[in-house]
Amino acid sequence: MKLGILWSGGKDSCYAAYLAKKEGNDIACLITLQSENDDSFMFHTPSIDKVKQQAQAMSIPLLIKKTKGEKESELEDLELAILAAKQKYEIEGLVSGALASTYQSSRIQKICDALGIESFNPLWQKNQFEHVNDIIKCGMKVIITGVFAEPLNEDWLGREIDGDFIEEIKDMANHYEINPAGEGGEYESYVLFCPTLFSHQLLFDYDKSKLSIKGNKNSWKMEVEVEEEK
Amino acid sequence: MNILIINICSEPLHYYEFVKPIESIISSTNINYSTKDYDKLSISDIEKSDKIIISGTSIKDNKFLEDLHLFVEILKTNKPVFGICGGMEILGALLGGTMKERKEIGFNEIKFTKSFLNIQSGTQLQVYQLHNLYIDFSDLLNDIDISAKSYDLVTQAFKHKFKPMYGVLFHPEVRNENIIKEFIQAT
Structure with missing residues (x-):
């Protein structure tokens, strides 16, 4: 399956991508939300400009979407970013590194459902x-x-x-x-x-x-x- | 004791999200388990097990509905069976319930009007939901107790009156692990 990875540059999104590849999927793109709000509810992305260097090291296209990081508008920005990935890279599913946050995971589930793509959360409920x-x-x-x-x-x-x-x-x-x-x-x-x-x-x-x-x-x-x- | 977990996910990557958390809960009780993909399930797997848990899967994955015949042997056994989300839909459909559409995603409150495993009647519980189908059991009330409903009257938990069979439409592996532990330890 062609998948987009919700990519923060950190260990969780990367390990989720690692599992996606291990299970035989094609990683079509990375999707990064660049939040202007340090207290974002959804996205924790230190050193976000450096995700470009990670994408290059993986030879995977990177789709960056800026967001003001306000509670609900950042969800709209996330949906727009995933929609762009669906249109440009024909992704059939999204992978996130959500571990335990039901706030984060239920919103990602709703967006994927609205866009008609699969949602994969391979770290979900994992012992930390x-x-x-x-x-x-x-x-x-x-x-x-x-x-x-x-x-x-x-x-x-x-x-x-x-x-x-x-x-x-x-x-x-x-x-x-x-x-x-x-x-x-x-x-x-x-x-x-x-x-x-x-x-x-x-x-x-x-x-x-x-x-x-x-x-x-x-x-x-x-x-x-x-x-x-x- | 050996618990058989039946994995109904058609995508291997969904195992980590819908089956592994159940395995982790069982591991924490030091009870043995084995996991089998539903399309590789044999009668011997069922015979060797003491209890059976049927997992859920993603909201978009309904492949198991095309393969309900592969689960018929489970209904014939008198071993304790627990269906989670898609697993409950399988049990409900095989019992003769009517499958209907209703989307519920995220944390919602449900109310237990009858006791269910370790949950007392009258309990209100926050549960994690992820489904777009449910079973209407209204034609089966001679055999089935509806234990919990959401506020819009979708059945969220049932138990069979004459068999050790249980089902929940929500995901107890998220924040309600004790329900799974009660099934494997007490039934």
């Missing part, structure tokens, strides 16, 4: 520890680009999601209200590599002096700079 473990196991390279919850702080920016990360987040989940996969918006991520999708790895050098980093206390965000692998 299992999910971050699967990301490591499959060979994805993912870094943290934003943190938005206590006790996460600036030190977490640029960290790779690896075994140490899981151990620490597990410990935090026991003491704070932290969802290990960041489903509650506790952190945001950016994918540098995913097997079967990326032809090469994007290189990231965590050099504070060269990166745009903003925030305070337990809320930090950085603009990723990546290079093509030589």
Whole structure:
């Protein structure tokens, strides 16, 4: 089936795309909503300009739609973006990385239903520890680009999601209200590599002096700079 | 104990959304399960199982309705059976109910007017719905208890009066996992 991926650049949309390909589907395009609202209800997209570099590394067309990120108008913008993908790339279904948000998933379901295409949410209801473990196991390279919850702080920016990360987040989940996969918006991520999708790895050098980093206390965000692998 | 989960999804990618969450709930109880695609189901699969769960599938996927004959053996057994969404539609259609159209997507409240597994009569419950069909059981009330309806009177849960057979039109794997646990542990 020809599918469009609702793509944020982060680990969830990428792992959903990975599963879509693993199950024999054709990924026809990535669909990215560029929200002007940092508190968007639907789209969490740090470093969104960098999705272009991911799309190039995957050789998959990218469809970007700007949205003001207001509660209901961003849904209209999402529907327009999916409609454009249906017309331009003839997608028969949409894949999202929704894990547990019924707000997000029911709205995506309604839009796909209205447009007459399938809706796929392969991470739906997944155990969040299992999910971050699967990301490591499959060979994805993912870094943290934003943190938005206590006790996460600036030190977490640029960290790779690896075994140490899981151990620490597990410990935090026991003491704070932290969802290990960041489903509650506790952190945001950016994918540098995913097997079967990326032809090469994007290189990231965590050099504070060269990166745009903003925030305070337990809320930090950085603009990723990546290079093509030589 | 072995639970047989019947996967009614025609697209392999839908397994992760409609079947895997059921597997995860059963895994958390340490009860064994096996999963079978409905078009590969054999009589031996049914015989080897102690209880059967029929999954749901996506709102656009109605392939299983063309293959209702493949589920007839399930109706012949006296083993506990639990149908979820499309799975309930299958049970209802095979019992002789009338399939009708009604689209319900998202979280909605339903009311239980009869007890159902661990849910008491009178309970109001927020449930996750994802369907465009339902079963009208009004001709089957000698055999079927309608346990819950939505406010526009669509049957949301039923149980058979003489068999251990249950169905829900909503998705209990989303926020109402205890209903599935009660089926596998208590019936």
